[in-house]
Amino acid sequence: MEKWSSSMPRRTFIKGIASSAAAVLTGCADTDPPTYGNLLRMGDVLTYKAHRILLPGHSLAREYDSSDISSVPAIGTTNPADASQAAFNPEHGPVYGRLLAEEFFNWRLTVEGSVMRPSSFSLADLKRMPSRTQITRHTCEEGWSAIAQWTGVPLSSVLEAVGIQPNARFVQFYSYDSWADGIDMLDALHPQTILAYGMNGRELPNGHGAPLRLRVEKQLGYKSMKFLRRIVVTDNFDDNGSVGHIQNGWSWYAGI
Numbered sequence: 386m387e388k389w390s391s392s393m394p395r396r397t398f399i400k401g402i403a404s405s406a407a408a409v410l411t412g413c414a415d416t417d418p419p420t421y422g423n424l425l426r427m428g429d430v431l432t433y434k435a436h437r438i439l440l441p442g443h444s445l446a447r448e449y450d451s452s453d454i455s456s457v458p459a460i461g462t463t464n465p466a467d468a469s470q471a472a473f474n475p476e477h478g479p480v481y482g483r484l485l486a487e488e489f490f491n492w493r494l495t496v497e498g499s500v501m502r503p504s505s506f507s508l509a510d511l512k513r514m515p516s517r518t519q520i521t522r523h524t525c526e527e528g529w530s531a532i533a534q535w536t537g538v539p540l541s542s543v544l545e546a547v548g549i550q551p552n553a554r555f556v557q558f559y560s561y562d563s564w565a566d567g568i569d570m571l572d573a574l575h576p577q578t579i580l581a582y583g584m585n586g587r588e589l590p591n592g593h594g595a596p597l598r599l600r601v602e603k604q605l606g607y608k609s610m611k612f613l614r615r616i617v618v619t620d621n622f623d624d625n626g627s628v629g630h631i632q633n634g635w636s637w638y639a640g641i
């Protein structure tokens with residue numbers, strides 16, 4: 386197991402952030418959402434452009450009081466080891482089953498790609514890093530929303546630990562079911578974008594993505610991937626092939 390180190394000169398990291406954020410923020414080419422040239426996707430293009438040009442990049446999603454917390458249904462995959470669930474992955478599902486049986490002691494999050502120090506983190510490693518707790522509204526594309534408290538490590542802290550390279554523009558996520566997805570660097574470095582291991586003051590419940598899920602508070606709920614296993618920083622957009630949102634009729638960018 387490789388542990389993260391804080392030895393990287395801070396300036397290198399800041400430079401990386403500044404150039405990636407600038408790449409996202411400036412120039413028309415960079416505010417085109419990564420793929421689709423077809424007309425049916427024009428709404429997505431407009432939403433992405435409007436958000437990236439008009440909204441301050443790091444405006445915060447609303448945060449609520451603990452008295453606002455509501456019950457949250459577990460949606461989509463609730464156990465990646467369950468072969469009867471729609472997004473069951475024959476390669477990773479059984480691995481998840483074993484990790485779950487060991488209460489995630491041997492679970493590791495690998496972080497690689499355009500980074501200076503590819504690393505893997507245990508849950509204990511992540512819990513030793515800076516933490517953020519936020520009470521936010523989860524909005525599902527199916528039309529329901531719910532409020533919960535999430536605790537985790539800011540994705541920016543993990544990216545700082547591994548050191549993103551100057552050309553990095555996207556962060557890709559892979560789960561123990563068959564999900565693969567990505568966000569741009571602006572959302573990746575957003576202060577409310579966290580890798581959550583806690584929910585409502587407890588360990589993240591299994592059905593909600595244990596041991597670790599993404600929270601991207603500035604986008605619809607389906608961007609908050611559950612059951613994370615791997616993060617890859619990329620220089621170029623990746624539509625994730627047949628399992629990607631675009632290929633399945635959903636927007637890659639689902640800003641709210």
Ligand SMILES: Nc1nc2c(c(=O)[nH]1)N[C@H]1C(S)=C(S)[C@@H](COP(=O)(O)O)O[C@H]1N2
Pocket residue numbers: 457458459460461462472524525526560561562564592593594606607608609610611612
């Ligand atoms: N790996 C994975 N992540 C996922 C899903 C899924 O099925 N698998 N469903 C998504 C959708 S559509 C929603 S609304 C939320 C649901 O999170 P919850 O089960 O904690 O309510 O997770 C998102 N992340």
Ligand SMILES: [Mo]
Pocket residue numbers: 460524525526527606607
């Ligand atoms: Mo959803």
